[in-house]
Amino acid sequence: MTVHARIILFMLVGYLYAAGWISEEIKTMLTTDPEVASALQVALAAVAAAIGYGWRWVARKMGWST
16 A cells, blocks of 8 residues: 555655646655555445444445345
């Protein structure tokens, strides 16, 4: 998952830099700091878990077998 988190981070930072929302200095800091990558990985794991629990909640509300 770490590789995917880094790819997402590079794409997001690249977009923000190209749009002019962040400077070159911040872009370099975000793409080279391992703590930022770790935080992104934790956030992605939380989103994945929330999707799973949300899907189960919807299934139970709809009466589907779980």
